Amino acid sequence: MKQVNFDQLALQLDEVKQQVQTKVGQEDANYIRKVIVWQRVYEWSGRILLMLGFWQPLLWVVGVLSLAIGKILDNMEIGHNVMHGQYDWMNDKFINSRAYEWDIACDGSSWNRVHNYEHHTYTNIIGKDRDFGYGLLRLSNDFRWRVKNLWQFITYVLLSVLFQWGVSYHEMAAERVFFGKKKDNRDNKVSHAELKKRFFSKGAKQLVKDYIIFPLLAGPLFLWVFCGNLIANLLRNLWTSTIIFCGHFTEHVHTFTEEECKNESKGQWYYRQALGSSNLKGRTWFHILTGHLSFQIEHHLFPDLPAKRYPEIAPKVQQIFQQHGIHYNTGGFWRQYGSVLKRIIRYSFP
Amino acid sequence: MQNISRFISKNLFHHKDLTGYFEPVLQVFKPSWRSGYFRAQVKSIRVLCENALKITLKPERKWPIHTAGQHISLTTEQQGRLISRVFTIASGAKKLKETGLIDLVIRTHDKGNFTPYLGELAMNSWVNISEPMGEFIFDEQSNHTTLLAGGSGITPFIAMLDDLQANTQNHIHLLYYAKPNGHLMVEVLEKFMTALPNFSFELLHRSGHGSFTKYVSVEHTEELLVCGPEEMFVEAGKFCKSRQIPIRAEHFQAIRPTQSVNEAARFKVKLNHGDLEVSNQDSLLSEFQSHNKPVTYGCGMGICHQCQCLKKKGIVRDIRDGSLSDNSEELIQLCVTQAVTDLELEL
Ligand code: FES
Numbered sequence: 001m002k003q004v005n006f007d008q009l010a011l012q013l014d015e016v017k018q019q020v021q022t023k024v025g026q027e028d029a030n031y032i033r034k035v036i037v038w039q040r041v042y043e044w045s046g047r048i049l050l051m052l053g054f055w056q057p058l059l060w061v062v063g064v065l066s067l068a069i070g071k072i073l074d075n076m077e078i079g080h081n082v083m084h085g086q087y088d089w090m091n092d093k094f095i096n097s098r099a100y101e102w103d104i105a106c107d108g109s110s111w112n113r114v115h116n117y118e119h120h121t122y123t124n125i126i127g128k129d130r131d132f133g134y135g136l137l138r139l140s141n142d143f144r145w146r147v148k149n150l151w152q153f154i155t156y157v158l159l160s161v162l163f164q165w166g167v168s169y170h171e172m173a174a175e176r177v178f179f180g181k182k183k184d185n186r187d188n189k190v191s192h193a194e195l196k197k198r199f200f201s202k203g204a205k206q207l208v209k210d211y212i213i214f215p216l217l218a219g220p221l222f223l224w225v226f227c228g229n230l231i232a233n234l235l236r237n238l239w240t241s242t243i244i245f246c247g248h249f250t251e252h253v254h255t256f257t258e259e260e261c262k263n264e265s266k267g268q269w270y271y272r273q274a275l276g277s278s279n280l281k282g283r284t285w286f287h288i289l290t291g292h293l294s295f296q297i298e299h300h301l302f303p304d305l306p307a308k309r310y311p312e313i314a315p316k317v318q319q320i321f322q323q324h325g326i327h328y329n330t331g332g333f334w335r336q337y338g339s340v341l342k343r344i345i346r347y348s349f350p
Numbered sequence: 351m352q353n354i355s356r357f358i359s360k361n362l363f364h365h366k367d368l369t370g371y372f373e374p375v376l377q378v379f380k381p382s383w384r385s386g387y388f389r390a391q392v393k394s395i396r397v398l399c400e401n402a403l404k405i406t407l408k409p410e411r412k413w414p415i416h417t418a419g420q421h422i423s424l425t426t427e428q429q430g431r432l433i434s435r436v437f438t439i440a441s442g443a444k445k446l447k448e449t450g451l452i453d454l455v456i457r458t459h460d461k462g463n464f465t466p467y468l469g470e471l472a473m474n475s476w477v478n479i480s481e482p483m484g485e486f487i488f489d490e491q492s493n494h495t496t497l498l499a500g501g502s503g504i505t506p507f508i509a510m511l512d513d514l515q516a517n518t519q520n521h522i523h524l525l526y527y528a529k530p531n532g533h534l535m536v537e538v539l540e541k542f543m544t545a546l547p548n549f550s551f552e553l554l555h556r557s558g559h560g561s562f563t564k565y566v567s568v569e570h571t572e573e574l575l576v577c578g579p580e581e582m583f584v585e586a587g588k589f590c591k592s593r594q595i596p597i598r599a600e601h602f603q604a605i606r607p608t609q610s611v612n613e614a615a616r617f618k619v620k621l622n623h624g625d626l627e628v629s630n631q632d633s634l635l636s637e638f639q640s641h642n643k644p645v646t647y648g649c650g651m652g653i654c655h656q657c658q659c660l661k662k663k664g665i666v667r668d669i670r671d672g673s674l675s676d677n678s679e680e681l682i683q684l685c686v687t688q689a690v691t692d693l694e695l696e697l
Contacts, residue, residue, distance in 0.1 A: 029430030
């Protein structure tokens, strides 16, 4: 690791957190409830408009978009953030990381266990953070090149299309659960049988809901609703996959070895989070739809701070990074996304 | 019907119950509407003395009528956080039937997490209340009753006296302990004395008058009703046992840290599977691990929330910033908290 005054870095970032934490309160509670209200509005307007497609196909298109926005809000700004524990302090029976379950194929508690622990604790440590490339893509020289990497761009496109299923499969460490692959130093906190049960039960619920029950409720408009749900899910998958890839796999994102991170101090942990993530510039609506993961750096530094506070602390974080000579990886959507695609293609080859 | 709604909710709305899914939407039309709670509107807030408030609430129509002496849990949103406390209702059912209102008399504590904010509640704003609870009610069959109150423990007796008919044959004597000049609602007690010919009361304070035992007329006490602090409750229990007087009591133990967090101490932790004793010098997670308690955890540094559990009761200290938690139900992270009082946890 580079020579940075890690103790000072930790002190400065802790102070940023402390300052914003004293402000967290009514405004944040009102905000998340407001987002939930809008999510319900988008979801239900979408579901109703899908059925009006037989009368005016344009309404169906609006319905698909509205449902997709509802699903994106549920997945990103609500589900992801609430399940991170960002709103646990509210003491709300439903808006907390223990109770919240999102509208995607991946079972919330399995995601919570792997994402919040493995990914957020061991961010970009090769061999410990399974999220780096999801075991499917070679995104750095830390991984040996294999022939299958030649067509990893197609793998990436397929993963994005089926992202909710990919996440679900990945979070349960399916290669171990289904195919018995062994990994050292991993204790199974949840049994394989339990993981399989959660995978199938949540997945089945999602399939039955979107592709059987809601279409059946529409009667003769079965197909309109079936196809609408399919496209809305597809749009949500593409969006979340793209945003998440932009947060971790842009060109300048660093990886770390287990050796480098042994006995890491708080400052070194912050440093790793800083270099393991990248931000996206955009307008407020864009940040909301990304669940504020467009501030992936701030999210990785302070994962349980209400995400709506990230834009407020970003300039302070950037200033601190500058002072320590740490690269603050940010850029517009197309630039960052372009560099993700470049990285996927670059590492397709030896 | 409930089962069908739960099934639909779980499978179509990925929520434990439907009300949870729609709650934020319903709140747009009905402020503070919460599943599992009743709503009540703040109708007046009156400062009784330096550290006591009288709050008058108008519960929504479907709230069940209480019996004098019962208590409720009052939940308010303070800085976005829902906090609940239990209070005895300080008015009778008669008043509720006539006016639709109930009174709460609340001692405020400057450093508390809840009561200092109650005075800031806006008029006509909404709070949440539970259904009335408790068995501490007046027995009209008894002919001679002695009431023993301490501090804000006067509230259930005010409610009971409020509901008594003027022609009651019951002889009631109230011994009311509080700090000098700290007795609450004395003018109300005086009114009761005029309205109820068989009612009398004495205002006492511990430093000047000593123990209540010398003021209880054993031959004129068929039953002793006690509402006050823990020590009063314990003393009354012993007294009644020795004199064979039936006793009924209500007391709410205020849980506060008993010693400085720097002093080593051990506290009891009640778990859903067995109890244990922990030190206040280490994190709860380390303590549980050293006792071989099966506990889920991850990062051990407060990031991943894997060690999170529900604290039902007690106060914990956040190791990261030294802040103390509230005493009520909330989620805590075992790896970054230490016990400051006895605790009750659900792992
Ligand atoms: S173990 Fe990660 S927050 Fe406690």
